[in-house]
Amino acid sequence: MTTETTYNALFICTGNSARSILAEGILNSLGQGRFRAYSAGSHPKGEVHPQALATLERLRLPTAGYRSKSWDEFVVPGAPVFDFIFTVCDNAAGEVCPVWPGRPMSAQWGIPDPAAVEGTEEQQRKAFMDAALTLKRRIELFLSLPLQRLAMSLQHELRAIGEQ
Numbered sequence: 001m002t003t004e005t006t007y008n009a010l011f012i013c014t015g016n017s018a019r020s021i022l023a024e025g026i027l028n029s030l031g032q033g034r035f036r037a038y039s040a041g042s043h044p045k046g047e048v049h050p051q052a053l054a055t056l057e058r059l060r061l062p063t064a065g066y067r068s069k070s071w072d073e074f075v076v077p078g079a080p081v082f083d084f085i086f087t088v089c090d091n092a093a094g095e096v097c098p099v100w101p102g103r104p105m106s107a108q109w110g111i112p113d114p115a116a117v118e119g120t121e122e123q124q125r126k127a128f129m130d131a132a133l134t135l136k137r138r139i140e141l142f143l144s145l146p147l148q149r150l151a152m153s154l155q156h157e158l159r160a161i162g163e164q
Contacts, residue, residue: 017045026059026132049128081102084104088109088111
């Protein structure tokens with residue numbers, strides 16, 4: 001009998017109103033139960049950008065339940081333990097992050113902030129879709145990695161070190 005591991009991933013951005021929300025929605029959809037995605041910000045805006053929700057809707061992804069929240073919510077007892085943490089903006093990458101339990105793997109996936117785009121509504125809509133499509137491509141590549149085999153290989157190597 002094989003049991004499929006469910007991996008927890010956290011997407012971090014400064015405001016947790018656009019990019020990290022998009023990434024959370026995309027991974028929860030494409031991860032098909034193998035992943036549970038969350039998002040948070042170092043200085044959350046307190047509300048999700050309306051274009052982020054509109055973009056998820058255009059991608060035919062759920063739009064309910066998203067909120068802008070602090071990463072402090074994820075360092076308290078009972079919070080999910082993360083396997084992966086992705087920083088999706090350059091500002092948060094340079095900040096002092098909390099110590100995450102479980103020693104998750106992390107990566108910087110910085111992309112331009114669509115919420116910072118000034119211009120017409122069409123230009124803003126395009127910026128959000130561009131950000132979402134970039135995140136979607138990266139998430140698809142991430143999902144194509146043989147995570148179960150990588151974890152088993154690492155476990156084997158760690159055991160071998162103990163035998164020397």
